[in-house]
Amino acid sequence: MSAKVEYVLRFGDNSLILGQRLAEWLGHAPVLEEDIASANISLDLIGQARLWLTLAGRIEGKGRDEDRLAYHREQQDFRNFTLLELPNGDYAYTVVRRFLFDAWHCLALDALSGSHDTDIAAIAAKSRKEAEYHRLHSGDWLVRLGDGTGESHARTQAALELQWRYTAEFFDSDAVDAEMAESGAGFAAASLRDEWLEEVTTVLAEATLKVPAAAKFVSHGKRGRHSEHLSRLLAEMQVLQRTHPGAKW
Amino acid sequence: MVDAWEVLRGIPDPEIPVISIVDLGIVRNVTVSGTRVTVAITPTYSGCPAMHAIEEDIGARLRESGYTEVDITQQLSPAWTTDWMALEARERLREYGIVPPQKAGGADSHRIHIHSRGVNCPQCGSANTEQLSVFGSTACKAMYRCIDCREPFDYFKPL
Numbered sequence: 001m002s003a004k005v006e007y008v009l010r011f012g013d014n015s016l017i018l019g020q021r022l023a024e025w026l027g028h029a030p031v032l033e034e035d036i037a038s039a040n041i042s043l044d045l046i047g048q049a050r051l052w053l054t055l056a057g058r059i060e061g062k063g064r065d066e067d068r069l070a071y072h073r074e075q076q077d078f079r080n081f082t083l084l085e086l087p088n089g090d091y092a093y094t095v096v097r098r099f100l101f102d103a104w105h106c107l108a109l110d111a112l113s114g115s116h117d118t119d120i121a122a123i124a125a126k127s128r129k130e131a132e133y134h135r136l137h138s139g140d141w142l143v144r145l146g147d148g149t150g151e152s153h154a155r156t157q158a159a160l161e162l163q164w165r166y167t168a169e170f171f172d173s174d175a176v177d178a179e180m181a182e183s184g185a186g187f188a189a190a191s192l193r194d195e196w197l198e199e200v201t202t203v204l205a206e207a208t209l210k211v212p213a214a215a216k217f218v219s220h221g222k223r224g225r226h227s228e229h230l231s232r233l234l235a236e237m238q239v240l241q242r243t244h245p246g247a248k249w
Numbered sequence: 250m251v252d253a254w255e256v257l258r259g260i261p262d263p264e265i266p267v268i269s270i271v272d273l274g275i276v277r278n279v280t281v282s283g284t285r286v287t288v289a290i291t292p293t294y295s296g297c298p299a300m301h302a303i304e305e306d307i308g309a310r311l312r313e314s315g316y317t318e319v320d321i322t323q324q325l326s327p328a329w330t331t332d333w334m335a336l337e338a339r340e341r342l343r344e345y346g347i348v349p350p351q352k353a354g355g356a357d358s359h360r361i362h363i364h365s366r367g368v369n370c371p372q373c374g375s376a377n378t379e380q381l382s383v384f385g386s387t388a389c390k391a392m393y394r395c396i397d398c399r400e401p402f403d404y405f406k407p408l
Contacts, residue, residue: 033382033392040384047296051325122326126295129328129408136363137383 003179005060006079007186008120009069010176010222011112012052013080015127016070017230018101019045020237021088030091037137041098044130051123071241075231082219083166085230092152093159095141100163102135103200104170104192111187120185139203146207157209164212169219170196250315253279253286260310263302264387267345270303274333277324285318286311291329294388294408330354331389331407343371346402347390353407368404370395380404 022042029035053066084101088094109131112124145152173189180186201211219227240247257279258271270276270290278289288307292300304321311319331350339349348371363383369376375397382392390403 033384036382036386037384040388043296043298043388044294045296047292047294051295118326122328126292126325126328129330130295133363133383133406133408140363140383 002059003176004117004185005056006176007180008052008056008059010079011108011123012049012056012069013078014084014101014105015045015052016049017078017080017233018084018098019043019049020233021084022094022098024088025094034091034141038094041134041137044127044134048123048127048130051126055119055123067241071238072245075226075234076224078226078230078234079222079224080230081166081169082221082227083163083169085221085227085233086163086166087229089159090155092145092155093162095138095145096156096159096163098134098138099142099203100167100200102131102138103203104167104196105131106135107192107195107199108187111192115186116184142203142209143207146204146209153208156207160204160209161212165215165217166219168215168217169222172218172220172222174223250284253281253288253311253314253316256310256314257288257307260303260306263299263306265342265345265347267341268334268338270307272335272338272341274331274335275303275329281316284316285320286316287320287322289322289324291324293329297388299387329408331405342405346371348393348402348404350405350407365391365404365407368393370398370400371402372400373398 019042022038022045025035025038026042027035029038049070050066053069057064057066057069081101083097086097106128109124109128113121113128115121115124142156145156147153148156171190171193177186177189181188204211219225221227221230254271254276257276258269260270262268262270262273273293275290275293276288277291278287280287288311290300290303290307307321308319330353332353334350342349348368351365351367364380367376368378368380370378370393373395375395377396378393379396380391381394381401384390385392385403389405389408391406392401393404394401
């Protein structure tokens with residue numbers, strides 16, 4: 001698989017897997033407004049995933065369309081960050097995950113909007129505007145929960161401690177990143193770290209939350225090495241198309 | 250044969266029927282060659298489920314009007330912005346009970362506010378309103394309430 005296909009799949013899979021996790025809140029969110037928000041954000045992300053996956057299939061040139069890629073790949077073929085496949089936990093956990101990702105997503109899409117590849121640049125610029133709403137929304141809730149009651153503060157801090165270590169993957173570079181950055185179609189993964197940390201630290205301070213210590217652990221979901229949770233998520237997401245291949249509404 | 254733009258101006262948005270798909274700014278280009286027509290459209294939100302219905306409507310209406318071949322292409326760049334919404338369509342939107350979007354700053358801008366101020370009630374005109382929910386019944390709307398007349402209403406978010 002070419003570096004470009006891999007790279008585009010990473011963006012598509014990030015949006016698809018987080019979109020699927022957020023859809024799980026449908027009918028279960030703590031308040032109605034957040035139920036609606038989760039569904040809307042999920043819809044944006046799945047729409048973005050469709051654009052990325054369609055592009056990946058087209059570049060690959062083997063006749064795989066968005067549905068083939070979403071429903072008929074095995075877990076080791078997915079290229080999303082490990083953070084995004086972890087189970088939802090409580091709402092604080094979901095908010096923390098979203099905020100950490102949304103902050104990165106906006107910076108990444110900014111960088112990609114200047115890609116030398118016009119298809120990548122177009123999808124990035126389109127997604128960027130939606131990602132801004134997502135980031136503002138999750139940042140709002142992070143402050144609300146962090147600077148809320150003793151209970152909400154403790155849960156949010158705990159969620160942060162659990163998930164922080166997975167953010168190292170955002171900035172971890174491999175041969176795919178290097179080749180894409182070199183060609184001007186992508187960006188150097190590590191180049192976003194300082195700006196991300198600065199922004200996240202500012203909002204965490206406003207939320208009265210402590211920045212966890214850095215860990216040595218680096219997850220490798222974007223290289224296809226996933227946690228045990230992804231295959232269960234896929235089992236639910238893919239069951240219909242696996243049972244009835246090509247089924248349409 | 251009816252002008253293709255004229256046909257498209259007669260196609261309402263499936264979710265907000267008081268404005269047409271041309272008013273909305275999603276029709277980016279129309280090329281006619283004899284009875285063949287190519288229509289380039291751009292999505293509002295990436296995941297907007299109405300886009301599929303809109304494509305079907307465009308195909309059906311143009312064929313009804315005598316076009317034998319209708320090609321619909323998707324154009325992503327420049328990204329759609331609510332700033333492209335026609336001026337008089339904004340007033341129709343307000344009369345319908347949806348507050349039209351404030352200025353978003355064009356296709357390249359993503360400096361948006363999640364809690365817009367100055368969203369006046371479309372029923373009584375009062376500026377004394379509050380946001381109920383950042384997201385609403387469709388991807389493009391947020392929910393507000395008028396504190397004076399107590400009426401809840403939708404606000405079309407700037408994008």
